[in-house]
Amino acid sequence: MRKSLLVLTAGATVAAGTATAVVARRRRAAARPDRWHSVTVNCSPETLDPLPAPLDTLGFPVEVRIRPAPGDKGTEVAARVAPGADPERVRHLRAALREMRSLAEVGEVLRPDSPPTTKPTLTGAPLAHATRHGREEGRL
Incomplete structure (x- = not known):
């Protein structure tokens, strides 16, 4: 039980980090007015x-x-x-x-x-x- 909870937490952390990186990259690209x-x-x-x-x-x-x-x-x-x-x-x-x-x-x-x-x-x-x-x- 504890091991599956650890795997779920690690998976959620990786997903959140990936989503944050994608949003940050899109904001930087959209911030260029030229x-x-x-x-x-x-x-x-x-x-x-x-x-x-x-x-x-x-x-x-x-x-x-x-x-x-x-x-x-x-x-x-x-x-x-x-x-x-x-x-x-x-x-x-x-x-x-x-x-x-x-x-x-x-x-x-x-x-x-x-x-x-x-x-x-x-x-x-x-x-x-x-x-x-x-x-x-x-x-x-």
């Missing part, structure tokens, strides 16, 4: 403007590259915040890239139904926060 963020859009490069909406309405300088995606699989749009800008603007850039892809492929920005519930609850608060800010983080 990093290029890319999305692949299912359309030809000619159909996109030089600065597609909503990237043109961000209110801060953005560098954009538009080129055919590898393997003839659409268009790759890469963007980054101009050097010297506030790193917090990366969240707005990522949300704009997602909206741009949705507008180009579907014609509108798809959003989840709102409100998700009719009355606010303690367990619904994290869901509401994730719904409001989900397009700013994570993989593109």
Whole structure:
């Protein structure tokens, strides 16, 4: 019994250490504001403007590259915040890239139904926060 508890504790410690290292590495990578963020859009490069909406309405300088995606699989749009800008603007850039892809492929920005519930609850608060800010983080 004691040996299995020791093995379980060691396994949990290794898992927690690995998860901490992955989160730290991702935070360091996301903290670089000069990093290029890319999305692949299912359309030809000619159909996109030089600065597609909503990237043109961000209110801060953005560098954009538009080129055919590898393997003839659409268009790759890469963007980054101009050097010297506030790193917090990366969240707005990522949300704009997602909206741009949705507008180009579907014609509108798809959003989840709102409100998700009719009355606010303690367990619904994290869901509401994730719904409001989900397009700013994570993989593109």
